[in-house]
Amino acid sequence: MLRARLTLVTGEPVSDEQLMLSYRDGNAAAFDELYGRHRGGVFRYVLRQVGLRSAAEEVFQEIWTNIISSRARYRVEARFATFLYHVAHNCVIDHFRRKTPLHLISLDDDPEEAHQVAGPDRDQPERAVALRQSAAKLLNALALLPPEQREVFLLHEEGGLTLEEIAAVTGTGRETAKSRLRYALARLREGIEHEADVA
Amino acid sequence: MKPTLPEDRELEDTAAQVSERYRAGAQDEPPAKLDAAIRAAANREVAEPRPGRNWKMPASIAAMLVIGVSIVLLVRDREPPLPSLDHPAAEEAKLAKPAPSQLAMKALPRAKADFYREDRPSRERTARPDREPVARDEVPATRANEMAGASVQSAAPSPASAAPATAASESPVEREKFAMSESGKVVAGTKAAASADAAIASRGAVQALRKQEQAAAVPLQPDDWLRKIDHLLRDGKEADARDQLLDFHRQFPQYPVPERMKPLLTSDR
Numbered sequence: 001m002l003r004a005r006l007t008l009v010t011g012e013p014v015s016d017e018q019l020m021l022s023y024r025d026g027n028a029a030a031f032d033e034l035y036g037r038h039r040g041g042v043f044r045y046v047l048r049q050v051g052l053r054s055a056a057e058e059v060f061q062e063i064w065t066n067i068i069s070s071r072a073r074y075r076v077e078a079r080f081a082t083f084l085y086h087v088a089h090n091c092v093i094d095h096f097r098r099k100t101p102l103h104l105i106s107l108d109d110d111p112e113e114a115h116q117v118a119g120p121d122r123d124q125p126e127r128a129v130a131l132r133q134s135a136a137k138l139l140n141a142l143a144l145l146p147p148e149q150r151e152v153f154l155l156h157e158e159g160g161l162t163l164e165e166i167a168a169v170t171g172t173g174r175e176t177a178k179s180r181l182r183y184a185l186a187r188l189r190e191g192i193e194h195e196a197d198v199a
Numbered sequence: 200m201k202p203t204l205p206e207d208r209e210l211e212d213t214a215a216q217v218s219e220r221y222r223a224g225a226q227d228e229p230p231a232k233l234d235a236a237i238r239a240a241a242n243r244e245v246a247e248p249r250p251g252r253n254w255k256m257p258a259s260i261a262a263m264l265v266i267g268v269s270i271v272l273l274v275r276d277r278e279p280p281l282p283s284l285d286h287p288a289a290e291e292a293k294l295a296k297p298a299p300s301q302l303a304m305k306a307l308p309r310a311k312a313d314f315y316r317e318d319r320p321s322r323e324r325t326a327r328p329d330r331e332p333v334a335r336d337e338v339p340a341t342r343a344n345e346m347a348g349a350s351v352q353s354a355a356p357s358p359a360s361a362a363p364a365t366a367a368s369e370s371p372v373e374r375e376k377f378a379m380s381e382s383g384k385v386v387a388g389t390k391a392a393a394s395a396d397a398a399i400a401s402r403g404a405v406q407a408l409r410k411q412e413q414a415a416a417v418p419l420q421p422d423d424w425l426r427k428i429d430h431l432l433r434d435g436k437e438a439d440a441r442d443q444l445l446d447f448h449r450q451f452p453q454y455p456v457p458e459r460m461k462p463l464l465t466s467d468r
Contacts, residue, residue, distance in 0.1 A: 023241070031241040035234075043229040057233055064237045068244050135224025138217065157218055158225075163207075178210070185213045192220060
C-alpha cells in the first residue's frame with residue numbers, strides 16, 4: 001500500500017514512529033498527520049470484519065481512543081502500523097465478544113445490511129455506478145471468506161503488513177499467516193473468475 | 200513485502216492482481232464528524248492531560264505507610280510474650296525447682312538438718328510440743344511441695360522473721376526439710392506436686408497461687424490476721440474468710456475469735 005509521507009523542509013519523509021513520538025511529546029499536529037495516513041485503512045479493516053457501518057464507526061473510534069490514551073507509554077518497539085493494527089485486532093475481537101452471537105453475514109441477512117458490507121457506500125449511489133464490476137464481485141467474495149483468512153488479507157492489503165507482522169498481530173506463526181493469505185487470495189481470485197464466468 | 204523465496208514471490212504476484220481490483224472498490228472512509236471527534240480528543244489529550252491518571256504510585260505509597268505505621272504501633276504496644284500454655288507442667292516445674300540454697304540444704308546430713316530444726320525458735324513448738332509430729336505427718340506431700348515451690352518467690356527468711364511460729368511463716372528451708380521428713384516421701388511428693396501443678400492450666404491461676412503463697416509467706420500478727428478475715432467477710436468472700444479463719448485457729452488455738460466469726464468455724468463447707 002502506497003502511503004503519502006509527510007515531507008519536511010529538508011525533503012526527508014517523517015516516519016509514523018517519529019510522528020507518534022512527536023505526538024507523545026505534545027505535538028498535536030503530528031497526530032493529525034498520523035491519523036490522516038491510517039484512517040482509511042483502519043476503517044476499512046474494521047468495516048470488512050464487523051459488517052455494519054455503525055458498528056465499524058464505534059470500533060474505529062475505540063481504536064483511536066486507545067492510541068491516544070497510550071501516548072505517554074508509547075515506545076518504538078515495532079513499526080507503528082503493527083502497533084496500530086494490533087490495537088485494532090483486539091478491539092474487533094472485543095466487539096465480537098460483546099456482540100455474541102457473532103453477526104455473521106449470510107444470504108438470509110437483510111439485503112440492506114449486506115449491501116453495506118459488500119457493496120459501495122449507499123449514501124453515494126453515483127459512485128457505485130462508477131465502480132468496476134470486478135471490484136464489487138471481489139468485495140462479495142471477501143465477505144464470504146472465513147474470518148481468519150479475511151483478516152489476514154485485510155492486514156496485508158489495508159495495513160501493508162508483512163507476513164511476520166501479520167503473524168505478530170494475530171498471534172500466530174508466520175507460516176500460518178502465509179497459509180491463510182494464500183487461501184484467501186485463491187478464493188478471492190476464484191470468486192472473481194466465477195462471477196466473470198457466470199456473467 | 201519483499202518476497203525472497205519463489206513461493207513468496209508467487210504469492211505476491213497473486214496478491215498484486217487481487218489488490219488492483221480490491222482498491223477499485225475499497226473507497227469506504229470514516230465520516231467527517233468522526234474524524235473531527237477523534238482529532239479533538241487527541242488535541243484535548245495534549246492540551247490538558249487527564250488528572251488522576253498516575254494515581255497508582257501515590258496510592259501504593261499511602262497504603263505502605265498505613266501498613267507500616269500500623270505494624271510499628273502494634274509491635275510497640277505488644278506485651279511481653281506470655282508463658283506457653285501448651286506446657287504448663289514444664290512451666291511449673293521450673294517454678295518448683297528449688298533454689299541453690301535449698302539444694303545445699305538437701306545435701307546436708309540428716310543430723311545437721313535435725314540440728315537446724317531443733318534450733319528453730321518456735322512458739323508453737325514450745326506451746327504444743329506434742330502436736331508437731333502428728334500434724335506434720337498429716338500434711339500431704341503435695342502440700343509440702345507447693346510450699347517448697349513458693350519458696351522460689353521469697354528468699355530463705357532469717358530466724359528472726361520466723362519468730363511467730365505459724366505454718367504460714369515457716370521458712371522455705373524448713374518446709375523443704377519437712378518435705379524430706381521421716382516419712383521418706385520426697386520423691387513421691389515431688390511427682391505428686393508436678394502432676395498437681397500440671398493441672399493448673401492458665402497463667403492467671405499460677406499468678407493467683409503465687410500471690411496467695413507470697414501473702415502466706417509474710418508473717419501476720421493475730422490481730423492483723425483477724426482484721427484481714429474481717430475485711431474478707433465485709434467483701435462477701437465468706438469461703439476465703441472461712442479458710443483463713445480455720446488456718447488462724449489452727450495456728451492460734453488459744454487466741455480468742457470474735458463472736459461474729461465463730462459461726463464460720465462450725466459451718467460446713
